[in-house]
Amino acid sequence: MEVNNGFGPIDIAVSGLRTQSKQIEVISSNVANARTTDVGNGQPYRRLEAVLEAEDGGIGGVSLGEILMDMSDFQRIFDPGNPKSDKKGYVAMPNVNLPRELMNLTIATRAYKANAAILKRYQQMVETTLELLR
Numbered sequence: 001m002e003v004n005n006g007f008g009p010i011d012i013a014v015s016g017l018r019t020q021s022k023q024i025e026v027i028s029s030n031v032a033n034a035r036t037t038d039v040g041n042g043q044p045y046r047r048l049e050a051v052l053e054a055e056d057g058g059i060g061g062v063s064l065g066e067i068l069m070d071m072s073d074f075q076r077i078f079d080p081g082n083p084k085s086d087k088k089g090y091v092a093m094p095n096v097n098l099p100r101e102l103m104n105l106t107i108a109t110r111a112y113k114a115n116a117a118i119l120k121r122y123q124q125m126v127e128t129t130l131e132l133l134r
Helices: 009-032 098-133
Strands: 048-054 062-069 075-078 090-093
Touching: 009 048, 009 062, 009 098
Parallel strands: none
Antiparallel strands: 048 062, 075 090
């Protein structure tokens, strides 16, 4: 009987931890810049979105594919006293939707915790096995 040592549960869980950590970083960047009206080029901050990819044909874990800019329209608010306002008094604001970001953060956090729980359960199994072998 041949054992395939490609990707085991530990490798898959670790890839999930790494990827969800990066996902949380991207979401944190979006939340931190939700009110940034100029990123240095005269434009407001543009929301970032992480694209996750399956490794090894969908059975080897997950990885971070790309980080893409959300090209949806900027929000516009009426603030005639703002130095960034246009002739009509509107200011272009980032296309970050805080409720959406908080939902994405909750999902990423739960996925991270699930992968950490897998590692903890695996550690308990190994400790039990070693205890039985003593």
